[in-house]
Amino acid sequence: MEESVFERDPSDPAHKEVNPLLKLALELGPLMVFFFANARGEWLIERFPVLANIGEPIFIATALFMAATAIALSVSWILIRSLPIMPLISGIVVLVFGALTLWLHNxxxxxxxxxxxxxxxxxxxxxxxxxxxxxxxxxxxxxxxxxxxxxxxxxxxxxxxxxxxxxxxxxxxxxxxxxxxxxxxxxxxxxxxxxxxxxxxxxxxxxxxxxxxxxxxxxxxx
Structure with missing residues (x-):
């Protein structure tokens, strides 16, 4: 298979390995943000009143989930100059369906x-x-x-x-x-x-x- 920016050959000298704990944080971090924001939505609104404009906790969680996903993909790219294909596809779907969720409030x-x-x-x-x-x-x-x-x-x-x-x-x-x-x-x-x-x-x-x-x-x- 041809090399791409999404998957690089580990034997390539330019390939960089990510610390396993950091990799785990990048993959699971957005999901934990989503869980926390939904569970503590009211608490977040009390401390950041601007979030009330987004709506109920599930919508706040969705917005933060989208932001965390974008940050995780960006950090991955900065560190290793590549994007794992499965997290990339998942991230794209998160951003598309998250945007629809917020736009239609559904x-x-x-x-x-x-x-x-x-x-x-x-x-x-x-x-x-x-x-x-x-x-x-x-x-x-x-x-x-x-x-x-x-x-x-x-x-x-x-x-x-x-x-x-x-x-x-x-x-x-x-x-x-x-x-x-x-x-x-x-x-x-x-x-x-x-x-x-x-x-x-x-x-x-x-x-x-x-x-x-x-x-x-x-x-x-x-």
Missing amino acids: DTFIKMKPTIVNTLFGVILLGGLYFGKSLLGYVFDSAFKLNAEGWRKLTMRWGIFFLFLAVLNEVIWRSFSTDFWVAFKVWGTMPITLLFTFAQMPLVMKYSLEQETPEKAASKDK
Whole structure:
């Protein structure tokens, strides 16, 4: 795959690694801002009366979520001169649907953002498999070195998982309160995703090129 500003080859001397804690903060920070602003919206309005012009806590949270997302992407670009493709796509959807939420004063748009993003990722990954491409390998190649079968299976699992998250988001926001939906994004979706990620480690280890020996490769072909 050709190098782009979105994903650079880690072996490139110009490539810069981000501190893991800083990377985690850049990825999860905007979501935590969203959760805090929604939970403490009234408190924020008391201290910053100008926020009352935006509306209810969910709209304040949306505005701050958009700002935090833009800041996180900007910091990532400044530090490593590249933008991870998945956070970039998610950020674009946040800004578009966040703008619609504030403009139309309808929180349905920001609630549908996870549905749109996860469906998009799921369809792209599974669609790539249909055409014989394990696209997840282009995203995680710097983290894992798997053989073709490993990437195919991992891509299939993540594609299905993204679609599961999309359906789950639809069920949650349509069935429960806004506060419950926001809390679930942080304390429900994140743990589920972490558990799923850890559950894939046996597959990653099994098909890792670094661990593979001729005997092991032969046993897989049987």
